[in-house]
């Protein structure tokens with residue numbers, strides 16, 4: 292079974308290349324897919340197989356001082372932070388939201404994931420609360436074929452992870468966020484939340500994951516370790532042991548209080564995620580959040596004990612985040628084509644190191660110690676720091692960014708949205724379509740797309756050309772670029788157009804309802820959960836000469852499906868689909884940006 296085997300051939304056609312490989316998305320992994328790469332003025336400027344992995348690491352609530360304190364305690368670094376020595380690109384940036392107010396994790400996560408400022412509480416949406424903004428995971432997954440993963444120590448639908456997988460008016464719409472997250476069928480989801488109210492308990496979490504197509508489901512550390520080496524698609528939901536007040540908390544436990552036989556650490560989750568994603572032949576995007584640095588920063592410090600605890604929890608969370616970064620960096624250096632970005636969404640608590648003169652540089656926790664000894668060494672060192680806190684809220688102080696593996700000339704991050712645009716530049720721009728048209732004349736298909744900007748509610752379009760014959764289609768594609776993309780299926784093609792080619796268009800709009808158009812016997816569509824339901828419309832054949840495809844589609848009726856999560860009286864969670872008929876409409880559809888274009892033509896491999 293060539294399920295995850297990468298096969299790459301390069302076929303020169305006129306002035307350009309077409310790349311052919313298998314398994315661009317895991318969920319269409321058995322399909323033959325041709326794609327053009329990223330094209331500018333008729334030349335491929337970026338071949339897809341050369342695109343880098345991206346490990347994007349967010350220390351939630353992590354300012355420079357948090358990182359400095361962690362570096363002193365763990366490594367005895369007294370000048371700067373440990374990461375200053377590990378990364379060549381670094382800087383500081385501001386995190387304010389669109390109203391120039393101190394931000395929160397939802398608005399800041401949206402800024403990081405979409406390059407757009409928004410206001411407090413919004414997840415992947417503009418400040419108007421209506422416009423969906425496509426995020427980097429969606430660009431990379433659906434337009435570039437990346438595999439993808441999300442890791443966090445918060446519960447999985449919490450604000451930061453949410454901004455990479457969902458679009459919602461409010462960060463508190465956890466059910467909606469979870470449902471959107473599961474719809475992506477990510478290769479990796481690892482985080483807390485098995486006791487979060489919107490999930491319920493461990494068994495419900497398992498049912499939920501199973502119903503979403505995950506076979507490898509980990510609910511404790513041991514299970515994570517079991518799956519990490521074999522799994523190609525892994526769902527892990529943790530947070531078993533809850534220290535605080537004996538009550539269940541929705542997130543994973545603080546590292547200081549983690550029961551190491553029950554829950555994994557952020558380091559272990561990061562490693563597991565990389566292991567799983569590395570098995571996929573496509574490049575990957577992985578977001579890792581150290582989510583509880585922020586929570587420690589929010590803690591009150593009204594007693595001496597509370598003060599000490601706040602310091603301990605905050606600094607140890609930061610240490611383990613930094614150690615997770617080390618794992619990512621280690622992988623990147625071995626791999627040779629992986630970008631690691633380490634940044635923050637905002638600072639929390641207004642932490643300040645006043646005096647650290649009592650701290651030695653050599654009496655450090657070390658690898659040879661057991662965990663208990665390491666932790667007590669850390670606590671001993673933390674007690675020697677003089678730390679103050681401004682309060683318990685987010686601040687607008689500048690936060691640090693570190694980057695490894697970028698090729699761009701100017702690493703210049705002044706505000707939080709710049710990070711998205713740096714990755715955009717590095718990858719050769721994310722494709723965005725704003726308009727398109729298909730015209731068929733005498734067996735020639737003209738395919739036209741144009742762009743406006745990122746500000747669109749549409750999030751996905753795929754054009755599928757399905758044929759019994761693979762080679763003839765690829766050889767007959769001509770691409771011309773002026774201000775438009777035209778794909779000519781011309782008459783000299785060595786195939787019977789009406790018998791061998793079907794086109795299939797899939798649009799997923801911003802609110803995640805799925806619109807797809809194609810013939811009802813479309814084999815790809817029947818196999819791909821995302822593309823259901825199938826429409827009885829529109830097999831495009833030569834007999835539809837002189838008819839524009841878009842007009843045909845406008846006359847069609849579609850069935851749209853939305854997903855509901857239900858709980859029965861026994862407390863089991865099930866997911867059911869609700870279908871409704873509606874007329875097809877078209878709205879702005881993304882594909883182009885600034886003269887770059889990417890076009891997929893997917894063909895089912897028929898055996």
Ligand SMILES: [Zn+2]
Pocket residue numbers: 352396585586589639685
């Ligand atoms: Zn916070």
